[in-house]
Amino acid sequence: MNSNWKQLFEILHKPERLIIGLMSGTSLDGLDIALCAVNGSGPATKLKVLEFTTVPYSIEFKREVKAIFSRRDADLQMVCLMNEKIALQHAELILDTLETWGRIPAEIDVIASHGQTIFHAPLALHGIPDYPNATLQIGDGDHIAVKTGIITIADFRQKHLAAGGEGAPLAVYGDYLLFSKQGEDRIMLNIGGIANFTYLPADQDASKVFSTDVGPGNTMMDQYIQQHYPGLYFDEHAAIASTGTVNEALLTALLTNEFLNADFPKTTGPELFNLGYLSRAQELSGTLALNKEDVLATLCACSAKVILTAVQKCFGVTATPHIYMSGGGMHNPLLVNMLKSGLPKAKFRTTADLGINPDAKEAVLFALLANETLVGEKTDFGKREGVPSIRMGKICLPD
Template sequence: MNSNWKQLFEILQKPTRLIIGLMSGTSLDGLDIALCSVKGAGPATNIKVLEFTTVPYTEEFKIEVKSVFSKRAADLQMICLMNEKIGLQHAELVLEALKSWGRTADEIDVIASHGQTIFHAPETLHGLIDYPNATLQIGDGDHIAVKTGIITIADFRQKHLAAGGEGAPLAVYGDYLLFSKAGEDRIMLNIGGIANFTYLPGDNDAKKVFSTDVGPGNTMMDQYIQQQYSGLYFDENAAIASQGVVNEALLTVLLENEFLAADFPKTTGPELFNLHYLSAAQAKSGTSNLKQADVLATLCACSARIIVNAIQQCFGTSAKPYIYMSGGGMHNPLLVSMLKAGLPEAKFGTTADLGIDPDAKEAVLFALLANETLVGEKTDFGDREGVPSIRMGKICLPD
């Protein structure tokens, strides 16, 4: 038997697998690395985070990724080069993390790599009649597997597209398996560059589970900070935005977009919500000369209003869900206060209350998805658009 398949067969028989989940989001701040101990599969999955770290990217590396990130006209040679370089860089960071944890590559069964999204193009955004939904993540899984010597499962989003989805959000699969609770309606709210949530019904019926992007989370705030303030990548603790005043004229125009009014499920990205979107809204509202703090306060209010409107659209203004947050936006006190004011009947917490570090959640998700690729049976999510009943990921062998 081929030695790689023999090793895979042995991994499949293990009662507990050690899986490293990797996540690099649209904020481009660094690589999340979560070492997880995983038992079982499907609804019986038991996952424990043994180690977690976020390794910041160097300024040079950020610049290289940004040169091909979210651009319709990008250098094709640079995309090819960065596909390989990101894979090699992520592999190196994994090896460094293992060393710092006192572990060796031989101990790890599988790496689950999300890669780096550089462009997201669902039909709702590209508008081209004869073309399908599309998304592109780079950071080649074979490079990770060969450099680390660890079997790597990567490129998860393509199966979602092939099965009729938009390639996002994938959180629904992990959220249902990890966080459902009988008798409690839950909303798993992730506020990254883009905000998305999963609805988990209290009756644990997978066919009722609902997941969707809702609009910008941190992306426009972060882009504006990077444009206006040299050396800053985000407004830490909303220090600048908290000094500003929300401009209602600008806010009104920011909320005028077909995507925001579209039915769920839907997906989006910084391809739509970016500095061009902001400047067009400022021009239309006559607010091009606003103070920087006022712009940031208004962008924060925009993200909050979009999230609140989406939750109310789904569950009504009188709903009393349990909302568990994750993602960088949960560290923005101004944004969180706006959410609580907009949803006064909801009970807010973070995934830490459920045993998972919220900063590690997305990396843990991909470890779980890899486990499902290996040993899971398909969970039946019904026939609803956007949630195909599939297992995802391509297996990359070390040799």
């Protein structure tokens, strides 16, 4: 038997698998690396996070990724080169991190790599007739597998597209298995560059579960900071935005977009919500001369509003869902206070209350998806558009 398949066969029959989950988001702050011990599969999955770290990217590496990120005019040669370079960089960070943790590659069964999204183009966003939903994550899985010597499962989003989805968000598949609870309506709210959530009904009926993007999370705030405050990548603890005042005219213009009124599930990205979007909103509202603090405060209010509107669309204004937060936006006290004020009866927590470090959650979810690729049976999410009942990921062998 081929030695790779023999190794896979042995992994499939282990009572517990050690899986490294990787996540590099649109914020480009660094690589999240989560080492997970996973038992079972499907609703019987038991997962424990053994180690977690975020390795910051260098300024030069961020610059290289940004040169091709969310750009229609990206240099095709650089896209090709960065596909390999990102993978090699991630592999090096994994090996360094394993050494820091006192572990060796031979201990790890599988790496689950999300890759780096550089462009997201669902039909609802690109609007080009006769062309399908599309998305592109780079950071080739074969390069990671060969450099680390560890079987790597990568490129998860393409199967979602092939089965009729929009390629995002994928959190529904892991959230349902890890976090559903009988008798408790839950919203698993992730505030990354784009804000998204998974709805988990109290009756645990998988056919009612869905994940959806809702609109901008941190992306426009971070882009604005990087443009106007050299040396800063984000507004830490909302120190700048908290000194500003929300401008209602600008806020109204920011909230005027077809995507924000579209039905769930839906997906978007920085391809829509970016500084060009902000500039157009300022022109429409006559706020081009607005001071920077007020712009940031208004961008924060915009993110809060799209999240609040989406939750209220699911549950109503007087709803009392349990909302478990993750992602960088949960560290923004101004944003969190706006959410709590807008949903005073909701119970806000983080996934730490469910035993998962909220900063690690997305990396953990990809470890879980890899486990399902290996040993899981398909969970039936019904026939709803955008939530195909599938297993995802391509298996990349070390040799």
